[in-house]
Amino acid sequence: MDLRSLRKAELHVHLEGSVAPATLLEINPALTLDEIGARYDYLDFIGFLQSYKWVNLQLKTPAHFALITRRLVENLISQGVVYAEINVSVGVMLWRDLDVRAAFDAIAAEAALSPIPIRFIFDAVRQFGLENAWATARLAAELQPRGVVAFGLGGDELRGPAELFHEVFSYAQEQGLRLAPHAGETAGPESVWAAVECGASRIGHGIRSIEDPLLVAHLRDHSIPLEVCISSNVCTGAVEFLEEHPVRRLYGAGVPIVLNTDDPPMFHTTLLREYEIARDAFGFSEDELRGLAGNSLRYAFGPVPG
Numbered sequence: 001m002d003l004r005s006l007r008k009a010e011l012h013v014h015l016e017g018s019v020a021p022a023t024l025l026e027i028n029p030a031l032t033l034d035e036i037g038a039r040y041d042y043l044d045f046i047g048f049l050q051s052y053k054w055v056n057l058q059l060k061t062p063a064h065f066a067l068i069t070r071r072l073v074e075n076l077i078s079q080g081v082v083y084a085e086i087n088v089s090v091g092v093m094l095w096r097d098l099d100v101r102a103a104f105d106a107i108a109a110e111a112a113l114s115p116i117p118i119r120f121i122f123d124a125v126r127q128f129g130l131e132n133a134w135a136t137a138r139l140a141a142e143l144q145p146r147g148v149v150a151f152g153l154g155g156d157e158l159r160g161p162a163e164l165f166h167e168v169f170s171y172a173q174e175q176g177l178r179l180a181p182h183a184g185e186t187a188g189p190e191s192v193w194a195a196v197e198c199g200a201s202r203i204g205h206g207i208r209s210i211e212d213p214l215l216v217a218h219l220r221d222h223s224i225p226l227e228v229c230i231s232s233n234v235c236t237g238a239v240e241f242l243e244e245h246p247v248r249r250l251y252g253a254g255v256p257i258v259l260n261t262d263d264p265p266m267f268h269t270t271l272l273r274e275y276e277i278a279r280d281a282f283g284f285s286e287d288e289l290r291g292l293a294g295n296s297l298r299y300a301f302g303p304v305p306g
């Protein structure tokens with residue numbers, strides 16, 4: 001089967017984690033490919049978060065954000081993606097004192113030129129605390145007319161349980177935003193329960209849900225999909241070995257699964273590669289791959305083309 005021609009959406013890709021080494025070199029010619037390669041190679045989840053922060057710090061002007069948006073959209077289209085939701089690390093921008101409105105203006109202007117619909121998820125960062133999350137949610141609410149469809153929460157899950165942010169999630173929901181926090185990536189099922197109790201419509205990763213049969217049943221019965229990013233989980237050490245990844249067991253238990261990339265060049269992957277891994281390492285049949293692609297369209301928050 002030609003995976004490229006499969007109609008599919010990307011629902012979990014971080015703009016700032018999508019920057020190819022060659023693009024980073026264009027943005028900062030003082031860097032070298034060796035240095036970038038070393039940064040895109042880390043030992044564990046915390047090492048990854050440090051590299052992710054380093055990439056963010058290279059992005060300084062609205063033109064940088066425009067460039068990486070253009071490159072990401074081109075790359076998605078080349079893989080047969082017909083709709084995408086892009087996570088923007090607004091929590092990091094606020095922490096850096098960047099002008100979020102100016103940066104997002106550049107991002108949204110690029111997205112408006114795209115032949116496929118692009119929507120945005122504004123991510124707060126758990127370890128940056130409550131005020132940062134409130135400011136991120138307020139900006140997400142304000143910028144809905146420019147394509148923001150959801151509020152998310154990333155960063156170090158072990159340092160910021162979702163329940164801390166309960167009121168921020170409620171506010172975001174009242175403002176008409178959907179909720180798509182990361183949970184169950186490095187922390188256990190209790191973290192996914194907390195995200196579900198906060199009103200999450202989708203869960204970023206959620207792979208450790210497999211440890212709790214009641215949670216698995218809840219996700220299945222309430223049609224709460226997991227945004228699974230297999231290569232990400234192997235690269236960050238969230239799972240030790242590829243063969244141990246629970247994607248097949250979650251799928252077999254009836255949990256809705258969507259395949260995504262998270263931070264593709266930082267995890268040495270592409271969306272097509274994630275479908276290949278599902279096929280080659282986890283035995284997903286052509287019909288099942290079509291079903292996964294169907295899920296990516298079904299669980300989108302915005303308008304999927306007909």
Ligand code: ADE
Binds near residue numbers: 052156182
């Ligand atoms: N930000 C970018 N990628 C992330 C991940 N996999 N987990 C948490 N925060 C992130």
Ligand code: ZN
Binds near residue numbers: 012014154182204262
């Ligand atoms: Zn992510």
